[in-house]
Amino acid sequence: MRDFIQILKRFIPPYKMRLVKNILYNIFSAIFGSVSFVILVPVLNILFGLDKEVWEPVPFALTQESLMHNFNYYITLCKSQFSPQTTLLIAGGFFALAALFKTGCAYMASYEIIYIRNGVVRDIRKLIYHKILTLPLPFFSEERKGDIIARTTGDVQEVENSIMNSLEMFFQNPILILIYLAAMIFMSWQLTLFVLVLLPVMGTLIGKVGKSLKKSSKEGQDKMGEILSNIEETLSGLRVIKAFNAEKKVERVFSNYNEDYRRIMNRLMRRRSLAHPMSEFLGTIVVVIVVWFGGILILSNHPVMEPSQFISYIALFYSIINPAKQFSTALYSIQKGAAAMDRIDDILNARSSIQEPSRPKPLKEFNDKIEYKNVRFAYRSDKLVLKNITLSIPKGKTVALVGQSGSGKSTFVDLLPRFYDVSGGEILIDGTNIKDVTFHDLRELMGNVNQDPILFNDTIYNNITFGVEHATQEQVEQAARIANAHEFIMQTEKGYQTVIGDRGGKLSGGQRQRLSIARAVLKNPPIMILDEATSALDTESEKLVQEALDNLMKNRTSIVVAHRLSTIRNADMICVFHDGEIVERGNHEELLKQNGIYAKLYNMQNF
Numbered sequence: 001m002r003d004f005i006q007i008l009k010r011f012i013p014p015y016k017m018r019l020v021k022n023i024l025y026n027i028f029s030a031i032f033g034s035v036s037f038v039i040l041v042p043v044l045n046i047l048f049g050l051d052k053e054v055w056e057p058v059p060f061a062l063t064q065e066s067l068m069h070n071f072n073y074y075i076t077l078c079k080s081q082f083s084p085q086t087t088l089l090i091a092g093g094f095f096a097l098a099a100l101f102k103t104g105c106a107y108m109a110s111y112e113i114i115y116i117r118n119g120v121v122r123d124i125r126k127l128i129y130h131k132i133l134t135l136p137l138p139f140f141s142e143e144r145k146g147d148i149i150a151r152t153t154g155d156v157q158e159v160e161n162s163i164m165n166s167l168e169m170f171f172q173n174p175i176l177i178l179i180y181l182a183a184m185i186f187m188s189w190q191l192t193l194f195v196l197v198l199l200p201v202m203g204t205l206i207g208k209v210g211k212s213l214k215k216s217s218k219e220g221q222d223k224m225g226e227i228l229s230n231i232e233e234t235l236s237g238l239r240v241i242k243a244f245n246a247e248k249k250v251e252r253v254f255s256n257y258n259e260d261y262r263r264i265m266n267r268l269m270r271r272r273s274l275a276h277p278m279s280e281f282l283g284t285i286v287v288v289i290v291v292w293f294g295g296i297l298i299l300s301n302h303p304v305m306e307p308s309q310f311i312s313y314i315a316l317f318y319s320i321i322n323p324a325k326q327f328s329t330a331l332y333s334i335q336k337g338a339a340a341m342d343r344i345d346d347i348l349n350a351r352s353s354i355q356e357p358s359r360p361k362p363l364k365e366f367n368d369k370i371e372y373k374n375v376r377f378a379y380r381s382d383k384l385v386l387k388n389i390t391l392s393i394p395k396g397k398t399v400a401l402v403g404q405s406g407s408g409k410s411t412f413v414d415l416l417p418r419f420y421d422v423s424g425g426e427i428l429i430d431g432t433n434i435k436d437v438t439f440h441d442l443r444e445l446m447g448n449v450n451q452d453p454i455l456f457n458d459t460i461y462n463n464i465t466f467g468v469e470h471a472t473q474e475q476v477e478q479a480a481r482i483a484n485a486h487e488f489i490m491q492t493e494k495g496y497q498t499v500i501g502d503r504g505g506k507l508s509g510g511q512r513q514r515l516s517i518a519r520a521v522l523k524n525p526p527i528m529i530l531d532e533a534t535s536a537l538d539t540e541s542e543k544l545v546q547e548a549l550d551n552l553m554k555n556r557t558s559i560v561v562a563h564r565l566s567t568i569r570n571a572d573m574i575c576v577f578h579d580g581e582i583v584e585r586g587n588h589e590e591l592l593k594q595n596g597i598y599a600k601l602y603n604m605q606n607f
Contacts, residue, residue, distance in 0.1 A: 004170070004334045007163060007341055011123055015116045019171070022116070025109035026172045029102050030179035036098035037183065037316040109172060117164040124159060124344065128152050131347055136354040137419045138379075146229025147222075151347055154224055155340040162337025166330035173323035173330075180320045187313050194293050195286070195317065220268055221343055223261040230254055268336075290317060354421050356438055363437045366445050366526040366557065368430045369394045370416070376424035377411060385411050387580040388425070393573075395526070398558040400568035402598065403577030409561045412577070413529045416559070417443050447520035449549070451532040453512040455504035460489055461496040463504075464518045471522060483518035483548040485511070510545055517548045528558040565602050574598065 012019060057073045058066055078087045132148070140148070184192040234241065234250055241250055294310050370393040377386040386408045393399050401409040414420055415427060418434055427434050434442055455463050464479060465471045476496065480486040488511055492498040504512040520528065530549060546567055553560075562568040569588045576584035576591070576598045584596050591598035 004163065004166075004338065007338070011120045012116065014123070015119055018112045018116050022109045022112040022171055023175065025105045025112065026175040027179070029105035029109060029172075030176045032098045032102035032105065033176070033319065034179055034183035034316065036095050036102060037312050037319070106172075110168060113168045113171070117160070117167055121156065121160045121164055125152070125156055128156070128344060128347055131350070134352065135347075135350060136352055137414075138353055139350060144225070144229040146227070146232040147225030148347065149232070150221065150225035150228045151343050154228075155221055155343050158221065158340035159337050159344065162333040162340065164337075166333050166337070169323075169326045169330040170334075173327045176323045177320055177327075180316055184313060184316055184320075187309055187316070188294075188297070191290065191294055191297060191313065195290060220261065220264045221340055223257065223264055225343075227254070227257045227261060230257055287314075287317070287321065290314070354418055357436050360438045360441070361432055361436045363429060363432055363441045363445070366395060366429060370527070370557065371428040371431075372412075372425070373428065374425035375415065375422050375427060377408075377415060377420065378423050384423075385580050386415075389580075389582060391575065391582065391585075393557060393559065395557050396555065397572040398553055398560060398568075398570075400560045400562050400571035400574045401577060402562050402565060402568070402574060402601065407577035408580045409577050410531055413531055413559055413561060416527075416529065417446050417448075445525055446527045446529060447523050447525040447552075449513070449516050449520050449528070449530045449552075453504065453516035455500060455507075455512055455515060457499065457502045459494075459497050459499055460492070460515065463500065463515055464496075464522055466519055468519075468522050475522060476518075479518045479522040480515075482521045482551045483514045484544045485514040485518050485548070488514075513545050514548055517545065517552055521552055526556060528553060528556050530558060531561045532563045565598075565605055576601075 058069050075087060075091070078090060082090075128151070132152070181192065181196075184195070230250075230253060234254070241247060291314065294313065298307060298310055372389050372391045375386055375389040376384055378384045389408075389412065391399070401412060403409055411420070415422055416434070418439060421435070429437075429442075429445070456466070461473075461476060464476050473496070477486060480489055489496060489498075498506075500506050500515075504515065507515070530553075549567075560568055560571065568574060572587065573585060574588060574591055575582045576596070578597060584591055584594060584598055586594070592602065
């Protein structure tokens, strides 16, 4: 229950006025409900011929004797003017009217809770998505994508089904129970005192079973995260799975996950299914005991209740039993939803290892140079990937990075837009440390073209204009022409409005790469980062893409990670990386004369 209260404190405040209205409607519903049961007493007295004739009213007071006396007075008055049958009809009309107000207020309470429930679920999804966008790349290298998807979808759905579904019961049923208990005390405080001793015993027994639900629920949701991760990996690697005839292997892995999930959910559902029959049985036991004790009060030598009052009391008590059972069921659901909320909080409370500056410095344009000063970086504390790198890149120059895989080239360029933060040293743009600049201002100066072009399941137009506001059709077409993409775009079914499929799956590798270049051209940044943009292409596509890249790099500061050395012969400076260090630097001709690592790599590629 404490977890539930904390969730309410976090997400309910924006909807507090609707919550106040919900509580008021529930109070009125409970009041009208209890009034209808009190009216039932004179109706029963008329039916059984037990009503007492009272010819004088007494002053109004909120006491049982005063109210019942005046009830009997008005019934006597009514019977003297009309027949008993008409009096019964009139009393029944008041009973129906009270029921109408009760159900109307109950509907309005539900009406308000709908907005609260759906609003809270929307807010949670929005918070998760925003957090995912703000977390740095290192977080996602440690977490499985499938598990993050499970938390964003399945766990939020569980919170909706378990906790949000319980909101109405949580705010309605306690009010019903309290007001009905007040009416029961009004009718017989002795019998109600006896009931109040029994109800906590029932609640304690139900609560013991519910405590074990949270742990089992978290196990099940963790396992579902593993299942979704496995499915995501299977879809991503389907080509390799088929190529290596590994269908049975991956199917065995999935079956193990699936079977584990089945066992966990069986255990969870068995306990959850115990809630209703357990509360039903305990409720029946309580009713039997209450009827027995009430019988003693009626059949004693000095009865404290009339039979009609006792029947009305039992009807009122039954109205408490149902909310009490629903409340116990809600406690089970809340435990299950609290486990899902814990997993969601793992993301919401994740602390970013890369922080925005508290007092950022302005950096709206690039005028001079980029400087790496004694930069060190390690993904793990025990192994440096970059070791004391010092490099100056003047504006308008093209610097190429070459070297073996794992030598630190891609890490070098990932540090510039702060996808990762340096472990030591500093990176400066125009003399300003990039840690003192907002992410937006820093990344607004840069464009990226990667080895694997990231495109979205949208139109060609929207992919090119991604991240660029208010681009015109003419600007988009001009960017596509510079990227050698306009011609193939116009050959597609709907031109720039053609949807390219998941990750651009309807296009070839060269076409996807040219679209990503067009996107960078449209952004028109002063700094370009090209990470092996042609390494995965065939010769014809490489020629078109390289021409597009040459157009892109004109009059810009460019950092190029190159696999094929023929593509960077005209670079102003080539830096050769080896084991996290720059071991050679110079232009193409100078490095060939040194007859070092670069010359060896170049000769191997031209062998």
